[in-house]
Amino acid sequence: MIDIHLLRENPELFRKAFKARGFGDSALEEFFTLDSQWRAKLKDLNSLRHEKNEITASISSLVKAGKNPGSSKEKVKSINDRISALEAEMAEIENSRSRILNTMPNLLHESVPVCKGDENNQFHNFWGTAKVYSGDLDEFNQATEGNGKYTLIEGKPISHVDLLASMDLADLDRASKVSGARFYYLKNRLVKLELALVNYAVDFLSERGFNVVEPPYMLNLASMSGATDMETFKDTLYKMEGEDLYLISTSEHPIASMYMGETLEPSSLPLRIAGVSPCFRREAGAHGKDTKGIFRVHQFTKIEQFIFCHPDESWDFLEELLHNSEDIFRNLEIPYRVVNVCSGELGNLAAKKYDIEAWFPAQGKFREVVSASNDTDYQARSLGIKFRGKSGNQFVHTLNSTAVATTRTIVAIMENYQSEDGKKIKIPDVLVPYTGFDTIS
């Protein structure tokens, strides 16, 4: 949620950010209309309450002195009627006002590129030596703005979908029988590879000062809507029937809501938390995209980085989160590029977001494997997470970044590490101590 005070004092600031994100002005106009109505009624309400408080106080002293309060009780009753009516009117206005306020997106960091067309994410950097099929070279050079290192390969590697079947590493048909499309049974050494990725990422983040948590996999509505933008996300979430509970789509949400309604001691900041959990996503708006294999699925495991920090430090921490995630992919030796996501593609919460896109040689594309965002005080305000500042309590800033999402990273390994004959997959060196084997064949 954005800062209502700042919005009242400085609407131009928001008008500019909304425009860059492709939002119209109508919400702003409607907000100010409702807000001024609300404030006018608040004035009336407060004076009525004041009147009531004075009369009740006088009744109190009369009763204590053993005297009869006379008609005062009736006066209060009629004031109460007027108060109830006003309160009902205000509740209605406030409802509409907060519905608008909740859809308003965060301000943008000055470095966020403004989207112009479909594809305006800004190239930031490239790492690695990509295996590029000659037919994909143009796309590769364009995506890296000529900064990408590569070796040309003869033919395209085999897609992970075919390898899963030929190497008996997953059973997608039976998964669709029992659960539907976009589910999978991982099998054999791929299960151990997944566990290795989880354990590796947990150890990596522990060494970098993160406390590890395994959060609840379900959240109630209050926590979920505080941690995310329910208007946009309700189509991605699974709801438990007959319960006020939603399956999490990322451990970001239970970690963010962990401190909901709390005021933290400044000495406890920053809080670095790494979450490990399955993520459940309906993928309702993704019909036809990545329908085969395990690239886009309803359920996957993710290790997430999360930071609660002082507002002055959040931009430095965004770089820290990005560097942690980059180091993981460097250690896995998977070539990638980083992009600065443009204004129109940012979620409402984020003031800036970097994506890490791994190179998938079989697809001939860079595809998202990590998202690192600074939500500034937007998420903290919705959740009521503050710290005790020198001049009163202030909202903390929150940041989140993927460390490893297992299924996509497994696909990246399968595409980047397969042998030329397509019969073997090498395990990245850094994972071998965790898998106990160095090849899948």
Add this chain to the structure above:
RNA sequence: GCUGGGAUAGCCUAGCCUGGUAAGGCGCAGGUCUGGAAAGCCUGUGCUCUCGUAGCUCGGGAGUUCGAAUCUCCCUCCCAGCGCCA
């Protein structure tokens, strides 16, 4: 699931029985004092607005009442005991 006890500000606690409009301590910040500090003392320390001799706030909601932290009902969560259980 059953029975009982709880939830008060960043933390700890009083008030509840017997309704009269949140007391105190700790911590933190500022001031005073000091060469500097500690101690002591003073002030501040939930939220809102149009900043006042204003309004709201005692886990959430509803009710009774002129008036509810306090009484009644419903809900959530925590603790203890019992039951069930991987």
